[in-house]
Amino acid sequence: MIRSSEALYQGLKDIVGEDHVSTDLLERINYADTSLPYDVEETDLPDVVIHPGNTKEIVEVLKYANQYQVPVITYGSGTSLIFGTKPKHQGITISTRRLDSLQIEEDYQWFESGAGVTIARVNTELEKLGYCLPINVGSRMQATIGGAVSVNTVGHLMDYIYGKPVSNVLGLEVVLPTGEVIQTGSKTIRRATGWDLGRIFVGAEGILGVITRIRMAFYPKPETADTVAFFNTAEEIGDAFALMFKKKLPPILDGEFVSEKCCKMGYEAYGLDFPKGALAITQSMGRTKEEAFKNAKEMEEFFKSVGATESFVLEDPKVRAQVWGVRENAMRWGKEKGLKGYLAIEVNPALPFLTRAITELNHITEGRNDLIGETEAYLYGHIGASSLHCLFAFPYSWPIEKMKQVVREIWRVEKELNIKYDGVGGDWGQLPYRVPFYREKYGEVSYEIIKKMKQLFDPKNILNRGNLEGEE
């Protein structure tokens, strides 16, 4: 086993070129730091960071790593909110950002891209032709298509519009940990029937292979119009969205909400005179602006009929920016209160439990004797997709051990709530800390099967070592 920066540098520079191998301390720190509230430690750093430029180089890197049993972490843009990208056993971090080719095949109705292309770039190029990418994550300006496919996320979008990446990926090129390359899927818009090996890699969070190239379907870009609705409480928004589906309203692309406490801070930060309480925003679609507007009006009527204190279609661009500003800037309010301000969780209750989950999360810190009781919680999220985010803020003056303790408590709460309300969570590439959830939710037999698959694909356990084991 080779385990030193210098030895790895010598072994890898001939494969990817010396300009694309780095043992520099700052580079290694940057590729290890994650959005966890406490600092990385020296043992978290990869020994070496490499930037291969093509599949062939990755093949050689993985053969080398496999031969010498060096742990490898695949790194897109590092926008995973938790620590999937942090090496648990040092070794090699492979950045995919130089895999940056992009071809849009309009005649075929799919595009092919390298794993390192950003979601924003794919979308910008598709929009020029009147199409859209069926993924919309908050980190789209930096997040890579390879990362989104690896964690199988659509971000804010409603799953029932385009489905998850697993439904839209038509083919993959994957380098296996042992260095073989496989091509999966088809070039038609019909997904492969029966066994489609590509599906195993979508959502596998990089533990089975390195995805180097993706072929994916796209869709005509819809016209959209947004509706805002103000409610007295976030619970009322939960009731409204649970009912929305049964009312068979025109499907929305995105449904967001911001709880009372977040709204209050947002309104104060921006000096807005919006009605007190919580707010919901929906994005209606149509083939034309008129159709989108008509559908948005229907949402407005619906919200009013279920108790909204006020609701209207966001026609004024200034008001639209203010409303979305309140939603999108939820993350920074902790700082304005002098707090370190984050660890966010995701709870996806089944629809019948949506309002109960909101109630519980909206009061999650009350009456507790643990460290969570010492935090400030802010609730918001993609309620249309039944995705509730709760951001726990705490002072950055807390000792690291205290921070680590509260992080463990918060994850435990997330697990318990997802189990309790039939949820899943996990859109952010959170495998390392979700292993306990997975084992409890799906059972030991399922977990053992995944471990055996990992063993089959990666006999020396080089890829993302520690993530499936649930190591922090």
Next chain:
Amino acid sequence: MKEETKQEEPTGRTEDYLIGQLISCEKCHLCNTDCPICDYRITQGPFGINRSIYYSLKWNQFSKELRDLVYSCTTCGKCVATCKNVSRALPLVDIFEKAREFLFVEKMIGPMPDQRDVIKNIFRKGNPWGYPPRERTKWAEGLDIKFASKDNKVEVLYYVGCTSSYDAEGQKIAKSLSMILKRAGVSFGILEKEQSSGSEAKRMGETGLFEHLVEGNLEMFEEAGIDHMVTGDPHDFYSLSREYPKRGNELRVEHSTQFLNSLIDKGRLRLSSKIEKKVTYHDPCYLGRRGEVFEEPRNLIKKIPGITFVEMEKCKENSDCCGMGGGRMWMEIPKGLVSSQAIAERRVKQALDTSAEVLLTACPFCKITLTDAVKAMKVEESIQVMDITELIAMAL
């Protein structure tokens, strides 16, 4: 919150300021979006620079690699706008400039090697190149321009700045602006002993020299009875209007595009020659995003008879940088980091996409950099780079 969070009292120490700011970074990476110095490595760009500063301070390790990263920033401010819109609103450029000061003053590993002589030149000769101070006003010879002084009061001081005083391309701006002011009948003058505003010294982390120059300049302005000045250099404009301390009588500082607009609006200046050209405009970072002057240059361009004005896809707050700000004018870019020429060529390409014949700007740095990029790209026949002032002079 069960217990009230106690805010640490500010200690005034630079490293405490830096840690205090950077500890609250979300680490969302979105600041890297559209950063001119970002390439495929996340370390190159505001995210990587901010984390590198943070951990260098925490681990007490300060390397040449850290210095290269910290000084690679163009200080264009795009990351600041992004962070404000989507995250914690960290003042990233201020943080990076404070880090430069820290590396220079406390750790003595800043500035960049080439910048050392530049700083010496600014200190000794009042300009970055080390040209003799007596040659500073040579461009004005034969133009019948007054030297402002207590015995020679002027309505407006024209603060020329180093680049427009000494650089051949910059001098065209100085000559054009002087000609326009004369035509408008403005009582203006320049300072016989003008020296650097200190803007570039500050960008390189030499805040002591900046303060020294501020003192000298304010004394000079006061002695000459100056209460209104105009400059064509956005870097000086930014320092003079935002970084100089307010003292006694309010000193009104305008960029030339603001002043010329007001002259036209008041009927003191008329543009009568038709210029039938399609033009686009590059917002200089220190005038636009940092100085918040977006509309006046555009209004001025549109007042030129015959002009067709088109915007580039990235304009105003979202404008891209030319690559030479933040002290990069005075350094060789270390191997592996994004070169200023690559940044400028990207911007010229955006201008070419508009099919404009002229790429206008309002900054001598931008003019020099973009002109070099046009030459390097061999597209001189498709597009010409000019300062707005030069075009206005043609339209008189």
